Amino acid sequence: MTVEIERKFLVTSNDFKKEAIKSYSIKQGFLNSHKERTVRVRLKENNGYLTVKGKSSGDGLVRFEWETEITKQEAEQLFLLCEEGVIEKKRYEVNSGCHTFEIDEFFGDNKGLVIAEIELQSTNEGFNKPNWLGKEVTGDIRYYNSQLSKQPFKNWNK
Template identity: 40%
Template structure:
């Protein structure tokens, strides 16, 4: 059984901008199914693509199954079966033995930057980098599947 344990955080923009970052990867993704209890996502990351099935999130955990698929088929799925999509640049940053994935969104989610860390258990302790701020793990607005239908630009300040 596949299980994902992930926590999400907002960033301190000033400290993030000052950080010497590795090259980011452009991601394009859409949802074939965007049911709150289960999602089916297609993602393209430059030269690779995946089909991902995720269950309902409980706390910071959910079932997740991910399969690499041919790039051409992923593009066809995005173009023909996904009602809308989002784009972002993902940076992978190693810090204290953990990989942080930082997503800088574009398009209708321009201005949103979210950092995620995958854990082995919900109780696992980890050190936050100085550029990590408030935790938003349980705030459903920050789920990628929700950013498709309720993008960051539509949020009230």
């Protein structure tokens, strides 16, 4: 059980791909996407995970998170119980100073959306901002994966 402190940003170019230290495919669905809590099942390559997230703080920076590893077979069975709207994305990890950005390039109904996330130790912790980092969207629920599964990026009025 932990508290997650995270900031999210739009990404302005593909330059991050040259800086990535690793990348992998992710498929995830939601067993529950209520605004007070989400329960997510995820396949990261061949590893399964079950994650519970609590409601975000008013500024969107902080929320409860609990995660446990499950087998690939368990994850595949849980996908059958998920709400409509599966998220498919490729995640890139980029080191920046003493932090790591996780950049998600979305596919399917969310194709064209690229979001960078950084986890921090405190809400006022500073960090290096790479040149490909764009507008901050922390706290904008449209960019939560649970919302993207219901209101995909392709349906937004851009």
